Amino acid sequence: MIIFGSNRILLVLVTGFFSSTIAFGQVQKALLLSEAIKTGLQNFQGIQAKQNYLQSSAELVKNTRAEYLPNVVASIQQSFGTVNGQFGPSSAYGINGTTSSGPVSSSQRWSAAFGGVYVLNTNWEIFSFGRLQSRITYAASQVNKDSADLAQEQFVQSVKIAGAYLNLLVTQTLMKNANANLQRAMAIQTVVAARTKNGLNAGVDSSIANAEVSKAKLLIVDASNTEQQYSNQLAQLINVAPDQYSADTLFLKTLPATYNTELSIEQNPQVKFYKSRIDQSNGYAGLLSKSIMPGINLFGIFQSRGSGFDYNYSAITNNYSKDYFTGIKPARSNYVTGVSMAWNIMSIAKIKHQVTAQQFISKGLQNEYDLISTQLKDQLVLADQRITNSLLSWHEAPVQYKAASDAYLQKSVLFKNGLSNIIDLQQTLYLLSRAETDVSISYINVWQSLLQKAAASGDFDFFLKQTR
Numbered sequence: 001m002i003i004f005g006s007n008r009i010l011l012v013l014v015t016g017f018f019s020s021t022i023a024f025g026q027v028q029k030a031l032l033l034s035e036a037i038k039t040g041l042q043n044f045q046g047i048q049a050k051q052n053y054l055q056s057s058a059e060l061v062k063n064t065r066a067e068y069l070p071n072v073v074a075s076i077q078q079s080f081g082t083v084n085g086q087f088g089p090s091s092a093y094g095i096n097g098t099t100s101s102g103p104v105s106s107s108q109r110w111s112a113a114f115g116g117v118y119v120l121n122t123n124w125e126i127f128s129f130g131r132l133q134s135r136i137t138y139a140a141s142q143v144n145k146d147s148a149d150l151a152q153e154q155f156v157q158s159v160k161i162a163g164a165y166l167n168l169l170v171t172q173t174l175m176k177n178a179n180a181n182l183q184r185a186m187a188i189q190t191v192v193a194a195r196t197k198n199g200l201n202a203g204v205d206s207s208i209a210n211a212e213v214s215k216a217k218l219l220i221v222d223a224s225n226t227e228q229q230y231s232n233q234l235a236q237l238i239n240v241a242p243d244q245y246s247a248d249t250l251f252l253k254t255l256p257a258t259y260n261t262e263l264s265i266e267q268n269p270q271v272k273f274y275k276s277r278i279d280q281s282n283g284y285a286g287l288l289s290k291s292i293m294p295g296i297n298l299f300g301i302f303q304s305r306g307s308g309f310d311y312n313y314s315a316i317t318n319n320y321s322k323d324y325f326t327g328i329k330p331a332r333s334n335y336v337t338g339v340s341m342a343w344n345i346m347s348i349a350k351i352k353h354q355v356t357a358q359q360f361i362s363k364g365l366q367n368e369y370d371l372i373s374t375q376l377k378d379q380l381v382l383a384d385q386r387i388t389n390s391l392l393s394w395h396e397a398p399v400q401y402k403a404a405s406d407a408y409l410q411k412s413v414l415f416k417n418g419l420s421n422i423i424d425l426q427q428t429l430y431l432l433s434r435a436e437t438d439v440s441i442s443y444i445n446v447w448q449s450l451l452q453k454a455a456a457s458g459d460f461d462f463f464l465k466q467t468r
Contacts, residue, residue, distance in 0.1 A: 029243050029244060029245050029246060030245075030246045030248075031245040031246065031247065031248075032248050032467075033161075033162060033165050033247075033248060033464070033468075034464065034467060034468065036161050036165055036234065036238050037158050037161050037162065037464065039238045039239075039240065040157055040158070040161045040237055040238035040239065041154055041157060041158065043238060043239035043240065044157055044237070044238070044239050045239065046153055046157070047150070047153050047154055047157060050146065050150040050153045051150060053146045053149070053150075054143065054146040054147055054149075056146075057139070057142045057143040057145075057146045058143055060139050060142065061136065061139040061140055061142075061143055063139075064132075064135050064136050064139040065136060067132060067135070068125075068132055070122055070123065070124030070298075071121075071122065071123045071124070072120070072121070072122050073119075073120075073121040073122075074119070074120050074121075075117070075118070075119040075120075075121070076116075076117075076118055077116065077117040077118075077119075078114065078115070078116045078327075078328050079114070079115050079116070079117075080112060080113070080114050080115070081112055081115070082109065082110060082111060082112045083101065083102025083103075083111075083113075083309055083313075084102060084105065084108060084109055085101065085102045085103055085104045085105075102309065102313070103313070103314045103315055104315070105315035106315060109318075111318065111320055112322070113307065113308025113309050113320045113321060113322055113326075113327050114306075114307075114308045114322070114323070114324050114326070114327025114328055115305070115306060115307040115308060115309075115327050115328070116304075116305065116306040116307075116327065116328035116329075116330065117303065117304075117305050117306075118303065118304040118305070118330060119301065119302070119303045119304075120301070120302045121299075121300075121301050122298075122299060122300045122301070123297055123298075123299045124297060124298045124299070125295045125296065125297050126296055126297070126298055127295070127296040128293065128295045128296075129290070129293035129294060129295070130293060131290045131291060131293050131295070133290075134283075134286050134287045134289075134290035134291075135287060137283050137286060137287075138280070138283040138284055138286070138287045140283075141276070141279050141280040141282075141283035141284075142280060144276050144280070145273075145276040145277060145279070145280045147276075148269070148272045148273040148275070148276040149273055149276075151269045151272065151273070152269040152270050152272070152273040154269075155269040155458065155460060156269075156270070157237070158460050158464075159451065159454070159455045159460065160237055161234070161237045161238060162451050162460075162463070162464075163448075163451060164230065164233050164234045164237055165234060165247060166247075166251065166444055166447060166448050166451065167230050168227070168230040168231060168233075168234055168245065168247050169247035169248070169249075169251055169252070169444060170441060170444055171223065171226050171227045171230050172227060172246070172247055173252060173437070173440040173441065173444070174223055174437060175220070175223045175224070175227055176440075177433060177436050177437045177440065178216065178219050178220050178223050179220065180433075180436065181216050181219075181429070181433045181436075182213070182216040182217060182220060184408075184429060184433075185209070185212045185213045185215075185216045185429070186216075188209050188212065188412070188422075188425065188426075188429070189206075189209040189212070191415070191416055192205050192206050192208075192209040192422065193206055193209070195416075195418075205421075205422045208422050208423075208426070209422065212426060212429075228244075231243070231245055248467070248468065250467065250468060251443055251444055251447050251467075252440055252443050252444065253443065254443070255391075255394070255443065255446055256446065256447065256450050256463075256466045257466055258462070258466070259384075259387050259450060261453070261454070261457045261459040261462045262459075263457050263458055263459035263462075265373055265376050265377055265380070265456075265458070266373075267458050267459075268376055268456075268457065268458025269458055270376070270458065271369070271372060271373055271376065271458065274365070274368060274369040274372055275369060277365045277368075277369075278362055278365045278366055278369060281361050281362040281365055282362050284358055285355055285358040285359055285362060288351055288354050288355045288358060289351070289355050291347065291351055292344075292347045292348050292351050293343075294341055294342060294343030295341065295342055295343075296339065296340075296341050297339065297340045297341070298337075298338075298339055299336075299337065299339070299340060300335065300336065300337040300338075301334075301335060301336045302333070302334075302335045303333065303334050303335070304330035304332070304333040305330065305331065305332050305333075306327060306328050306329045306330045306331050307327060307331065308320050308321045308322060308323065308326055308327030376456050376457075376458075377456075379452070379455070379456035380453065380456040380457055382452070382456075383449060383450075383452040383453035383455075383456050383457075384453065386449040386452060387446065387449040387450065387453065389449075390442070390445040390446040390448075390449045391446060393438070393442050393445060394442040394443065394445070394446055397435070397438045397439045397441075397442040398439060400435045400438060400439075401432075401435040401436060401438070401439045403435075404428065404431040404432040404434070404435035405432055405435070407428045407431060407432070408425075408428040408429060408431070408432040410428075411424055411425045411427075411428040412425060412428075450463055450466075451463055
């Protein structure tokens with residue numbers, strides 16, 4: 001079984017063989033490994049979440065590119081108020097005051113009229129000395145990171161599903177062998193019962209045979225519980241309702257056609273994800289470095305104003321109109337256009353330490369990248385060694401089974417003829433049951449070793465293409 005940590009790193013690859021479950025008479029749903037993986041990749045919520053994160057990052061790149069467009073602000077204001085003017089200093093700091101322009105009169109007047117202001121304000125940073133491009137680069141690095149994270153999630157989930165699938169097949173194989181062992185135990189029970197009834201065997205032999213049958217039945221019950229557990233685990237990984245699945249017996253009959261992959265460790269989705277984290281950190285450091293640069297802006301303002309107060313309004317004439325449409329009608333216009341450059345000189349001192357800190361983060365991410373690369377290289381060596389050992393076991397298992405089968409046949413014949421005791425027969429029964437299991441498991445051992453190599457190398461396709 002392949003186990004991953006919470007940070008999606010391949011930590012340990014352990015093979016576990018457990019007894020498992022196929023209840024008697026229960027109809028099972030056939031499920032190919034390729035179908036299980038396809039279903040899991042479509043249904044798993046973790047992958048769906050990564051897909052949404054990736055789409056969000058892609059939209060942010062578009063938004064960053066759109067920042068080059070100029071700012072165009074249109075404003076329409078219509079108001080009603082007085083225009084008393086007064087000589088003297090004033091300050092509106094922290095106060096939302098009124099702004100009026102008008103003549104200074106000898107006393108307060110409450111003459112009020114409508115007015116309007118219409119403004120079109122344009123500001124366009126035409127040159128930022130690389131600041132905008134650094135933001136685009138950083139946004140793109142986020143897309144690359146989320147894309148690598150999605151690929152890693154799909155890879156990890158595929159390996160987990162394949163590992164659970166092979167473990168389920170192991171339990172179903174052990175269940176089948178347990179049933180065969182029960183049939184042999186019941187056959188011995190029948191023989192012993194007949195011989196005991198005829199006085200050819202002691203009564204204790206019948207008790208031993210009964211105990212053996214009971215033990216075989218208990219093993220089937222335990223195997224059934226374990227099979228249900230692994231079937232449920234597989235259902236969780238592919239995000240479907242729990243069911244009884246029948247795994248593909250191809251893995252019990254054939255061996256992989258090839259054990260070699262040309263994919264380098266650097267192409268492992270987990271390694272590529274760690275590389276994308278470094279690139280993103282470097283991109284952010286570049287963004288910080290460029291943020292101290294100045295900006296060159298083109299700006300333009302066009303303003304129209306309307307007022308109910310006439311052009312010759314004064315403390316003497318007092319010419320104004322309270323008519324709404326007279327007040328809001330534009331009567332005077334102005335425009336201003338120009339170019340400006342703004343530069344916060346003190347930002348150099350402020351940003352310097354942020355850039356240095358981010359560079360240290362990049363170095364830390366590089367250390368983690370080196371660590372996962374080393375671990376996967378070691379796992380790849382271990383996988384090759386395990387493949388070699390699994391193939392050796394595959395060659396030896398049939399020899400063991402043939403010897404155990406011959407021994408069981410010999411002892412059973414001798415026992416039926418009263419030339420051997422039940423203890424010797426039971427011993428050969430144990431050996432035959434274990435050898436039968438070893439033959440079946442020897443095939444799956446090789447496939448699990450190949451899966452371990454696929455997980456370490458990152459080339460899951462070369463494993464999946466050899467299945468159906």
